[in-house]
Amino acid sequence: MSSTTLNLASTPVPRVRAASGEAAWVRVLLIAVALLFLTLFLFVPLVAVFVEAFAKGWHTYVEAIADPDALSAIELTLMTAAIAVPLNLVFGLAASWAIAKFEFRGKNLLLTLIDLPFSVSPVISGLIYVLLFGAQGWFGPWLRDHDIRILFAVPGIVLATIFVTFPFVARELIPLMQEQGSEEEEAALVLGASGWRTFWHVTLPNIRWGLLYGVILCNARAMGEFGAVSVVSGHVRCETNTIPLQVEILYNEYNFAAAFAVASLLAMLALVTLVLKSLVEGRLHGEEAPQSFERSDA
């Protein structure tokens, strides 16, 4: 008697669970397929960069990175990112403030236009600056008369980098600020804070992790951009070579060990980016849902 009640009570639940989950072999198979795919397509290429970089030993590695061409490429890349990232950061703040805090006509069009650089091929991102500043371009003759170099020089590289990294901060901040609403800012203003003070002490602390997230992504792309920069650079050694362009030159010279040594710097940048990104992501979820602790209590 007692065994029948036990049966009635215990069998239906596992049966439903079994039916709403996969058989063990299916789970194992799916995990195996996913891991194999990620290993072959993501992990092995990443490892290959470091293995090839050290293939000829530490000495070659250090020599390749300490090479004057490589050092000047590193310097140019750092400088480009140091200009492009803060500019796009200021833009991201302005755009998200305007879009998230106010209602106006044409907002959807504006959002689409902000995303535009993401849907344009990197090569086209470079080409548009060639058409503006090249010898046959809109401003080409004027620039030549005044002896200003933009194309095949550092300003062109900076401009192309700004273009390809344009949406990163803005598209991170807009949804975040929209979700947070503007009650806190309104309260600060009612209590007598000025607009800037409200922005610094209320808005900025609320969005800091989202801001950092956008900056991390923006920086990774700014330092690693290849297509757009390659079109506007002109590949002048020691002058207009960024790290990715230096990698290309070394690789095309069949100097593989040096190419991978310089490339390993960018791979390390990618790893640091991924680590920071997943650290910030945890914090960001707290920011997105400020009242989440209340919800989980309920």
Added chain:
Amino acid sequence: MSVAVARNISTKNRVLPGFGLSLGFTLFYLGLIVLIPLSALVWKTFSLSWAAFWHTVASDRVVASYKLSFGAALIAAFFNVIFGGIVAWVLVRYRFPGKRIIDALVDLPFALPTAVAGIALTTLYAPNGWFGRYFEAAGIKVAFTPLGIVIALTFIGLPFVVRTVQPVLQDIERELEEAAACLGANRAQTFLRVILPAIAPALLTGFALAFARATGEYGSVIFIAGNMPMISEITPLMIVTRLEQYDYAGATAIAAVMLGASFVLLLAINLLQAWTRGRVERT
């Protein structure tokens, strides 16, 4: 009284300062960095004669590059839907050691500069490379053929599918699956009739995003492609080739075709995303 005031404030939404400044700067910067340069491309396109435009855009070598770029991007996006879908499923539904690391690794193609990905994949799949030697033994050439391009584009597109499908899968209510099971559906039926319809819009959006990115991709492809005319030249490379010959008109014409294709894709993606949101909100 105070409620009425508060409501008035929130509907008008103009108590906050800085609308003119922030919108003004946004429009100024957008115009300077994005709109003026892009309009230079449009203007240059319209200054070409139709005959010159058509001569460039419809030449055999360029048409072969469209077929390759769009074909390879289509195949790569298809791979990404299948494997990206499996990766997203495994990450959302199962527990296994190293899951957090794997989850972070999915974003590697976003973080790793394309040129680095390009030379790494080329070295792996070259005839004497880690993977290439086994393909070579089987009589298959991967690097310097269209197959190599598909591999590079699969690498580039993977996170788009995983990151689009993952949140949708997370939001699916397990009760629906349990209900299906209680009503007598087996696991395969539940997957096909309940889960797949719910994630289909996200899969399609991921497909479109990966496809759009792959058609314009340059850095990771040019190393592995081999760049043989009519066989393994992608469309962005055709633009670069024209530019290297200072043929700005030719480069512009090809770029205009690509830009047109991207706009159509962008429109499709926006519609798909609206559809995905609609689905999620209804469930």
